[in-house]
Amino acid sequence: MPAELGRHELCWMLWPERPDNWRRHAEPAQRAFAAVASAIARFEPVIVGASAAQYQRARAILPAAVRVIELSSDDAWMRDTGPTFLVNRSGVRRGVQWQFNAWGGLYEQFERDLLVAAKVLELINYDRYHAPLILEGGSIHVDGEGTVLTTEQCLLNPNRNPRLSRARIEALLCEFLGARQVIWLGAGVIDDETSGHIDNLACFVRPGEVCLTWSDDARDPQYRVSADALERLSGVRDARGRRLRVHKLPHPGPLYMTRREAAGIGTRHGIRPLHAGQRLAASYINFYPANGAIIFPLLDPRTDALARRQLRRLFPRRQIVGVAAREILLGGGGIHCITQQQPISLHAHRDGAARRRSAAR
Numbered sequence: 001m002p003a004e005l006g007r008h009e010l011c012w013m014l015w016p017e018r019p020d021n022w023r024r025h026a027e028p029a030q031r032a033f034a035a036v037a038s039a040i041a042r043f044e045p046v047i048v049g050a051s052a053a054q055y056q057r058a059r060a061i062l063p064a065a066v067r068v069i070e071l072s073s074d075d076a077w078m079r080d081t082g083p084t085f086l087v088n089r090s091g092v093r094r095g096v097q098w099q100f101n102a103w104g105g106l107y108e109q110f111e112r113d114l115l116v117a118a119k120v121l122e123l124i125n126y127d128r129y130h131a132p133l134i135l136e137g138g139s140i141h142v143d144g145e146g147t148v149l150t151t152e153q154c155l156l157n158p159n160r161n162p163r164l165s166r167a168r169i170e171a172l173l174c175e176f177l178g179a180r181q182v183i184w185l186g187a188g189v190i191d192d193e194t195s196g197h198i199d200n201l202a203c204f205v206r207p208g209e210v211c212l213t214w215s216d217d218a219r220d221p222q223y224r225v226s227a228d229a230l231e232r233l234s235g236v237r238d239a240r241g242r243r244l245r246v247h248k249l250p251h252p253g254p255l256y257m258t259r260r261e262a263a264g265i266g267t268r269h270g271i272r273p274l275h276a277g278q279r280l281a282a283s284y285i286n287f288y289p290a291n292g293a294i295i296f297p298l299l300d301p302r303t304d305a306l307a308r309r310q311l312r313r314l315f316p317r318r319q320i321v322g323v324a325a326r327e328i329l330l331g332g333g334g335i336h337c338i339t340q341q342q343p344i345s346l347h348a349h350r351d352g353a354a355r356r357r358s359a360a361r
Contacts, residue, residue: 001085001086001142001179002086002142003142004203006344007291007344008291008344009342009344010044010045011040011044011047011339011341012047012078012340013046013078013340014048014050014116014338016029016033016075017030018076020265023261023264023330024264029328029331030057030058031061032323032325033076033328033338034061035324039293042293044290045065048067049070049120076331079199080100080137080138080139080337083096083121087345091345093126094126094128094129095128096128096177097130097131098134098136099131099134100136103136105159106193129176133169133172133173134160137340138333139151139155139197141202141204146178146181146239147183148179149183149185150185151185151187153187154196155169157196181239183236185201185232186228187225187228189251190254194332199286200281200285201225201283202285207238208242208245209244209245210233211248211249212230212285213249213284213285214230214250215251222251249284249311251282251284252299253280253282255299256280257277257330262278281332284296284303284310286336286337287336292319293320293321294311296311299325
């Protein structure tokens with residue numbers, strides 16, 4: 001699995017519509033998803049999958065530069081239900097289709113989500129590997145050089161793979177991601193309903209460097225979680241034997257669901273408990289690294305500007321683009337959660353680099 005910060009051929013997304021997860025029949029969320037797709041489309045192609053019932057609405061709201069296809073799903077988390085893309089040394093690209101159980105049972109019917117990865121790979125004619133492991137894409141992050149980041153709270157949770165040992169899960173991660181080293185952090189961001197996905201807590205900035213969500217408030221339970229993660233990151237080496245350099249991103253909030261927001265969510269299916277005053281698992285780590293840009297969530301006016309400055313320092317050669325993401329957060333995730341990068345082949349990368357060197361001469 002190549003690093004997400006490598007070059008992409010395009011970005012995949014899904015269109016939200018569940019009235020029991022997205023308030024006001026998903027209309028505010030659809031506007032937020034469209035804003036994310038529009039921001040990414042400035043830097044790389046975007047394909048959005050929508051159900052037959054929502055196709056025309058998605059086409060009307062999304063900009064012309066974004067391609068809309070008919071692709072049904074139970075919800076809109078392409079990171080978790082879509083394929084994980086791989087590239088081999090010859091430049092051949094394939095995909096992994098992980099097993100899926102709706103984040104440990106957040107809802108009972110997820111037959112359409114089970115098929116999202118297979119449909120995407122069929123559309124682009126990629127071979128696929130069927131991994132014998134329940135896993136969502138947001139639960140792993142790689143450096144592209146053999147190192148995987150994940151959390152014990154998620155992958156060792158009995159609601160995922162209760163019959164698999166830690167050693168067996170590590171072996172499967174290495175086998176299906178082409179990795180050699182798994183770095184385990186403890187818990188994820190506080191009140192993250194995904195059972196602590198890594199993409200809210202920490203990610204690779206580049207090989208040997210990790211970005212970590214951080215709270216300076218010792219009274220906030222997030223402080224203990226982040227401090228534990230920092231201690232673990234400081235005591236390990238990556239697949240190439242490097243000690244990790246850790247950069248801190250401010251933790252927004254705490255943020256909570258308002259009474260008005262909770263009242264706008266349907267309860268007919270009741271896929272997850274939602275109530276006013278519920279803490280939201282907000283994180284600036286949950287950004288999408290488009291070609292030449294970082295698309296990051298605007299979540300809290302008190303910390304948005306600081307997060308932007310930190311990201312600009314970490315990624316000086318990329319444009320830092322903020323997109324209002326509270327509506328996505330209310331649904332249970334962030335910008336990284338609703339996107340999935342399709343990497344270019346190594347041959348395309350080398351050919352492009354050769355053309356740029358030739359043009360420079």
